[in-house]
Amino acid sequence: xxxxxxxxxxxxxxxxxxxxxxxxxxxxxxxxxxxxxxxxxxxxxxxxxxxxxxxxxxxxxxxxxxxxxxxxxxxxxxxxxxxxxxxxxxxxxxxxxxxxxxxxxxxxxxxxxxxxxxxxxxxxxxxxxxxxxxxxxxxxxxxxxxxxxxxxxxxxxxxxxxxxxxxxxxxxxxxxxxxxxxxxxxxxxxxxxxxxxxxxxxxxxxxxxxxxxxxxxxxxxxxxxxxxxxxxxxxxxxxxxxxxxxxxxxxxxxxxxxxxxxxxxxxxxxxxxxxxxxxxxxxxxxxxxxx
Numbered sequence: 311x312x313x314x315x316x317x318x319x320x321x322x323x324x325x326x327x328x329x330x331x332x333x334x335x336x337x338x339x340x341x342x343x344x345x346x347x348x349x350x351x352x353x354x355x356x357x358x359x360x361x362x363x364x365x366x367x368x369x370x371x372x373x374x375x376x377x378x379x380x381x382x383x384x385x386x387x388x389x390x391x392x393x394x395x396x397x398x399x400x401x402x403x404x405x406x407x408x409x410x411x412x413x414x415x416x417x418x419x420x421x422x423x424x425x426x427x428x429x430x431x432x433x434x435x436x437x438x439x440x441x442x443x444x445x446x447x448x449x450x451x452x453x454x455x456x457x458x459x460x461x462x463x464x465x466x467x468x469x470x471x472x473x474x475x476x477x478x479x480x481x482x483x484x485x486x487x488x489x490x491x492x493x494x495x496x497x498x499x500x501x502x503x504x505x506x507x508x509x510x511x512x513x514x515x516x517x518x519x520x521x522x523x524x525x526x527x528x529x530x531x532x533x534x535x536x537x538x539x540x541x542x543x544x545x546x547x548x549x550x551x552x553x554x555x556x557x558x559x560x561x562x563x564x565x566x567x568x569x570x571x572x573x574x575x576x577x578x579x580x581x582x583x584x585x586x587x588x589x590x591x592x593x594x595x596x597x598x599x600x601x
Contacts, residue, residue: 328542375510390498
């Protein structure tokens with residue numbers, strides 16, 4: 311039970327990171343590889359806020375969410391919008407986002423240095439609770455609650471709001487959406503903003519869970535985020551959630567029963583097994599894109 315809970319905790323972070331990833335891909339058909347840099351930058355910014363102003367973790371999460379939203383707008387405006395009319399816009403945007411990620415990490419190193427950073431003691435509530443014979447810290451419980459809350463809020467936004475209807479229209483056919491009067495540029499910017507805000511919160515939660523933040527932490531989770539959206543089904547929000555939880559649980563059980571060196575092997579072997587059995591992913595549908 312303890313390992314299952316640990317897997318759900320880390321899987322929740324994977325899911326939140328991957329949902330931000332797949333939101334842009336599912337709606338805009340773009341792969342934003344600056345997303346891992348947002349993940350790392352937000353963790354460092356959160357630690358910097360805690361050190362400078364001694365803010366509580368709840369205030370930090372709100373500020374980091376806003377920081378991620380603004381950074382997402384910058385990424386869209388600098389790395390993607392200037393290239394949108396090119397014939398190779400997909401590939402050009404991909405490369406531009408990699409360059410943007412390198413710039414963000416360079417800025418991080420200039421401001422924070424290459425050292426590993428940690429949240430000061432007392433930033434997050436301390437203590438444990440007993441659950442079904444296993445123990446969980448308040449931070450771990452908060453991670454699950456925050457992830458579930460954000461996923462529900464995002465689903466409501468996409469399914470029920472005017473912005474969400476515009477997002478789904480753009481996902482189906484951007485040209486037709488523009489003819490219908492939808493401001494596609496605005497929807498694109500908002501999609502990047504929301505996606506990066508989710509990635510930012512995931513970065514802070516990850517740094518809290520492992521009690522450290524490193525410049526390369528985004529790169530380390532990048533491939534797992536891609537694996538999660540492939541396992542769950544490209545462009546599927548429920549798929550990213552389930553895929554993240556499955557990957558997290560598989561990793562923890564691999565460490566416990568086989569060895570830590572087999573963690574990544576098991577996680578990515580799971581990717582191949584699922585793709586062999588379900589080529590579209592768990593929630594993917596052939597020739598249908600979901601947002």
